[in-house]
Amino acid sequence: MRIAVDAMGGDYAPELIINGAIQAVKEFNLDVVLVGDKAAIEKLLKKNQYSGSHIEIFPSSEVIEMDEPPALSVRRKRDSSIVRGIELVKRNEADAFFSAGNTGAVACAATLSLGLLTGIERPGIAIIVPNLKNISLIIDVGANIDPKPSHLVQYGIMADVYSRYILNKTNPSIGLLNIGEEESKGTDFMKETHALFEQSRLNFIGNVEGKDLFSGKCDCIVCDGFVGNVALKVSESLAETLMIFLKREIMSNFMGKLGAMFLRQSLKRIKKKVDYAEYGGAPLLGINGVVMIGHGRSNSKAVKNAIRFAAEEVERKVNDKILEGMKKI
Template identity: 65%
Template sequence: MKIAVDAMGGDYAPKVVVDGAIQAKKAYGVDIILVGQKDAIERELVRYKKDSSGIEILDALEVIKMNESAATSVRKKRHSSIVLGIDLLKQKKADGFISAGNTGAVVCAATLSLGLLPGIERPGISILVPTLQGVGFIIDVGANIDAKPIHLLQYAIMADSYLRNILNIDNPRIGLLNIGEEESKGTDFLKQTYQLLENADFNFIGNAEAKDMFSGKCDAVVCDGFVGNISLKVMESAIEVIIGFLRREFKRSFLAKLGLLFIRPSLMRFKKSLDYSEYGGAPLLGIDGVVIIGHGRSDAKAIKNAIRVAKQEVELKVNEKIVDRVRQLKTKYEENK
C-alpha cells in the first residue's frame, strides 16, 4: 500500500510531516510518497539516512498557502503539493492522500479531480470528538458551508456506514444539530432536513442540541459545514477562555491557583483530544478516493495517525461500504414508494 502525503501542509511542514511519515512507515509498513519541494524534503530526510527506504519524493514546485482562496489556488497552482498529491490518487499511483494544508483547497482539488461517490452530491469533513460516554462523530465541520437538506441526508448515510464499519457500532444513533429538541424547531432548512432524515432507514433519533455533540446522546451529529465549523472552534477556544478566566480567579483563592497547576496537563490533554489530528485527522467522506485532512497545527504524531487512518480506510473499503449503503437505502426507498 502506498500513501501520498502533502509534505508542505501544516504549520510545521515539512519537518513534522517527514518525521510522521518515517514513523508511520515503520509502524504500519506502508510505502510513502512525500509530495512537495524536493530540496526542502531532502534536507529533512537526511536525518533518517538508513530509514528512508520505502519513501519516495514527488517534486512539487508550488505551495498553496493556508489563507489562499481554495478554488483560485487549485486552478492556478497546477504544480502544488495538494494538486499533485490528489493526481496520484487519480492515476492510481497512491491509495490514499493526507494533507494538513489549506482545507478548502484539498476539498476543492479532491472534488474536481476524483469526483464523488455515486449517490453523494457534496463531500463532508467528519471528525471524532471526545464525549462524556466515549467518542462522537460530527459531519460536516467545514467542507460544505452552503448545504442543502439532501446533503445532510447523505452525510447521515455516510455517518451510519462509517460508524457501523469502522467503529463497529450497531445501529448508530444519528441526531440533527438544532436549537431545540422539538421537531418544529429551527430554520426551514432544518425542518426539511428533519423530514428527510425521519423517513430514511437508519436510526435517526431526532434533533440534537449543541450539548449533544459532546454528551454521548447520539453516536453521530449531522450539521451544515458552517455551523459545524463554528461549533468546533467555540469548543476549542473554550479551554483557553476557561484557563484565562481561572487565572483571574487566582486573586480570590490560592487553592484555585494550586488547582489549576494540578489540572492543567489534563486540560491540555482534553484540548488535544478535540484537535482532530489526535484521532488521525478528519476523513473527507463522499470523495471517490481516500483523503484525510489534518489540522494545521499537526505534529509528527498527528501525521502518523492520519496515515494509519488512511491505511484503515483503504483496508476496510470504507468507500465501497458507503456506496453499498447508499444503494441499499435507495432500493428500500423506491420499494416503499
C-alpha cells in the first residue's frame, strides 16, 4: 500500500505533514510518497531522524496556495504537489492521495485527471462528525455547490457504502437535510430530491433538520454543498466560540480556575471526541481513485489518521462497492 501525500498543502506544511507521515509509516503497514520541495522534505525527514525505507520523495517545484482559484491553478501549475500527487494515483504509482491544501484544487485535479466512477455525475466531500449516539457522515460539504437532485441521490449511495465498509454500520439510515421533516417542506429542488430518494433502494428516513447533524437521528446526512459547507463552518466556529467563552469565564475568577483544574481530564476527553483530527480527513467520494482531503489546519495526528483512512478505503474496495451500489439504485 502506497499513499501519496501532498507535503506542501495545509497551514502547517511541510512540518506537520511530514511528522504525520512519519507517524503513519511507523504505526501502519504502508508506504508514503511525499510530494513537494525535495530539499525541504529531506531536511525535515533528517530533523525527525527518519531514515527508513517506507517514505519516498516525489519532487515537485510548485505549490497551489490556499486562496488560488482551483481550475486555473490546476491548469497552470502542472508541477504543483497537488497535480503531481494525483498523477501518481493515475499512473498506479500510488494507491491513494491525501492533501490538506486547497480543497477546490484537489477536487478539480482529481476529477480532471482520474475521472468519476461510472454513473456518478459529481464528486462529493464527506465528513464524519460525532453525535449523541455515535458518529454520522455528512455529504456534500462543499465540492458541488449547485447540485441537481440526481447528484444528491448519488451522494446517498456513496454515503451508504462508506458507512457500511469504513464505519462498519449495518443498513445505514440516510436523511435529507431540509428545513422541516414533512416531505412537503423546502424548495422545489428539495421536494424533487425527496421523491428521487423515495424511489431508491436506500434506507431513506426522509427529511432531517439542522438539529439532526448531532442528534444521531440517522447515520448519513445528504445535503447540497453550499448548505453543507456553511453548516460545517458554523459548527466549527460555534464549538471554538463556546470554548473561548468557557476559557474567559474560567480565567476571570479563582473558583473557575480551581474548577478547571479538576475538570481538565473531562475537557480533554470531550476535545478528543469532537476533534476532527481523530478521523483526519474527508474522503472525496465519486472519484475513480481514492482521494482524501484534510482540514487546512491539519496537525500531525490528523495527517496520520487521514493516511490510515485513505489506506482503509483502498483495502476495503469502497469504489468497487459504490459501482455495485450504482447498479442497484
